Amino acid sequence: MVSAKKTGSTVSVSVVSDARGQYSFPRNKLASGEYSLRIRAVGYEMDDPGAVGITPDKTVTTNLTLHHVQALSSQLTNAEWLSSMPGTGDQKAGLLNCVVCHTLEPIVKSKHDAAEFVSVLQRMASYTNSSFPLHVQKRPAPWLLAPRGEQLRQSQQRFAQFLSTINLSSASQWEYPLKTFPRPKGSATQVVITEYDLPRATIEPHDVVVDSKGMVWYSNFGEQNIGRLDPKTAKVTEYPLPVMKQGFPTGNLGLQFDQEGDLWLAAMNQGGIARFDRKTEKFQTWILPPEWNNDATQVNMVHPERASVDGKIWLENHGYTMILRMDLGSGTFEPFEPFKGAYEKGENHNIYDVVPDSRNNAYFTDFEQGQIGRIDAKTGKITFYQTPTANSRPRRASIDSDDRFWFAEYRGNRVGMFDTRSERFQEWLAPTPWSAPYDVIVDKNGDVWTGSVTNDRVLRLDPKSGQSTEYLLPRSTNIRRVFVDNSTTPVTFWVGSNHGASIVKVEPVN
Numbered sequence: 001m002v003s004a005k006k007t008g009s010t011v012s013v014s015v016v017s018d019a020r021g022q023y024s025f026p027r028n029k030l031a032s033g034e035y036s037l038r039i040r041a042v043g044y045e046m047d048d049p050g051a052v053g054i055t056p057d058k059t060v061t062t063n064l065t066l067h068h069v070q071a072l073s074s075q076l077t078n079a080e081w082l083s084s085m086p087g088t089g090d091q092k093a094g095l096l097n098c099v100v101c102h103t104l105e106p107i108v109k110s111k112h113d114a115a116e117f118v119s120v121l122q123r124m125a126s127y128t129n130s131s132f133p134l135h136v137q138k139r140p141a142p143w144l145l146a147p148r149g150e151q152l153r154q155s156q157q158r159f160a161q162f163l164s165t166i167n168l169s170s171a172s173q174w175e176y177p178l179k180t181f182p183r184p185k186g187s188a189t190q191v192v193i194t195e196y197d198l199p200r201a202t203i204e205p206h207d208v209v210v211d212s213k214g215m216v217w218y219s220n221f222g223e224q225n226i227g228r229l230d231p232k233t234a235k236v237t238e239y240p241l242p243v244m245k246q247g248f249p250t251g252n253l254g255l256q257f258d259q260e261g262d263l264w265l266a267a268m269n270q271g272g273i274a275r276f277d278r279k280t281e282k283f284q285t286w287i288l289p290p291e292w293n294n295d296a297t298q299v300n301m302v303h304p305e306r307a308s309v310d311g312k313i314w315l316e317n318h319g320y321t322m323i324l325r326m327d328l329g330s331g332t333f334e335p336f337e338p339f340k341g342a343y344e345k346g347e348n349h350n351i352y353d354v355v356p357d358s359r360n361n362a363y364f365t366d367f368e369q370g371q372i373g374r375i376d377a378k379t380g381k382i383t384f385y386q387t388p389t390a391n392s393r394p395r396r397a398s399i400d401s402d403d404r405f406w407f408a409e410y411r412g413n414r415v416g417m418f419d420t421r422s423e424r425f426q427e428w429l430a431p432t433p434w435s436a437p438y439d440v441i442v443d444k445n446g447d448v449w450t451g452s453v454t455n456d457r458v459l460r461l462d463p464k465s466g467q468s469t470e471y472l473l474p475r476s477t478n479i480r481r482v483f484v485d486n487s488t489t490p491v492t493f494w495v496g497s498n499h500g501a502s503i504v505k506v507e508p509v510n
Contacts (some may be wrong), residue, residue, distance in 0.1 A: 001040040003474045004031045013278030014474040016189035042180045079434040079455035085166040112167040117160035130221045130251040135202045135250040141295035187469045190509040198501045205496030207255035207481035219255040240422045244270040254301040266302040273302045311359040357403045365394035396439035408437035444486040
């Protein structure tokens with residue numbers, strides 16, 4: 001991969017060299033000016049070619065000289081570390097929780113023994129899931145709670161023992177070979193990638209969506225605002241979200257358009273949801289009632305897409321493993337508790353996403369138990385469907401125009417689809433091991449898109465043929481929500497670099 005960035009600019013443009021080692025930038029992607037170049041080619045570094053000047057209507061040729069990197073470990077993605085290290089699949093799966101906040105590099109390069117790792121794990125568990133090294137926030141409630149406390153402590157001890165076998169606690173170098181994945185080839189090279197840097201390194205763009213005017217909006221995972229990027233000018237505008245619970249962690253997660261084109265967002269530990277009117281640029285907020293709003297409350301997702309059906313929107317309260325339905329007219333909340341009493345029995349459940357179908361029935365993912373649930377909008381009846389792959393850990397989801405429920409199987413390394421009409425599942429295995437897909441969406445052509453939390457790759461899948469293409473991103477990218485702009489031809493893929501404070505646009509050439 002070859003990236004060019006104009007001096008003084010916040011925008012980088014990247015292309016991929018072909019089988020002969022040749023690369024070229026489309027003329028309309030680089031304006032006149034002086035550019036710096038960088039590459040991404042695992043196992044190699046580039047000799048600095050110096051600044052490159054570009055003038056109108058003239059082709060500039062710059063040859064790049066590469067040399068072998070001395071410390072390959074500094075270039076490995078999380079997925080390559082997982083593929084390299086010894087251990088069972090279940091042991092390694094615990095590390096999929098770690099990459100939510102940081103890479104695996106500090107773990108494998110550490111010298112902690114098992115006892116020291118226990119303390120580290122307990123400390124890490126005290127941070128919010130929106131924390132990362134540049135912005136740490138403490139959870140408002142103790143994490144080790146009965147009846148899971150002893151079970152969690154034992155799990156931490158087992159995990160700590162495993163971690164002490166994959167780091168540098170007993171040797172100066174890793175006692176296992178470092179494995180790397182192949183670089184892009186074929187259709188994976190037919191792409192242009194543009195990255196827009198955001199104003200502060202602490203901005204965590206979690207959900208990225210594009211409106212009908214081409215403006216790009218993002219939720220800020222750790223700070224109390226949302227942002228808008230104008231991709232034509234690279235200008236970023238931030239809109240502060242009112243604080244709903246003083247003293248609680250800030251940040252927002254789920255960001256969705258309603259049918260009028262306004263934005264709804266879930267305010268997480270702030271215990272509520274908000275609507276942003278794009279015309280007036282004002283927020284309207286709703287706070288959960290006191291009986292469901294305490295230290296454990298965390299509202300991650302809100303879905304207003306089908307509110308026109310019955311005037312109601314869906315959201316979830318992660319801290320209570322609860323789904324709520326809010327009446328837009330009255331602002332009242334109606335609770336649904338699919339797993340009521342499970343916590344007291346020692347059962348683990350985690351409602352991750354809740355998405356409405358065309359009739360505003362709610363479909364949700366149970367991250368812990370690998371199942372899909374359905375709430376009938378009229379009767380309130382709850383039905384469960386087990387995913388074909390065990391321990392699949394379904395995460396974010398979307399529903400297409402045929403009411404098919406698409407979901408990312410984070411632990412299963414798959415994309416799943418549940419046909420809500422036939423009540424049948426179908427799954428597609430990701431081509432790269434340990435991809436850990438987070439979210440999935442279908443474009444206007446029927447192609448399915450997802451992004452990896454661990455290997456910096458965007459996957460484009462044709463579900464009919466099973467053929468897929470993986471586009472490698474130019475920098476380490478912690479991918480969360482994925483979005484496709486169907487107004488362009490070919491379609492344009494957008495995602496936030498959650499730990500890299502940037503917005504990424506992927507434009508396939510064909």
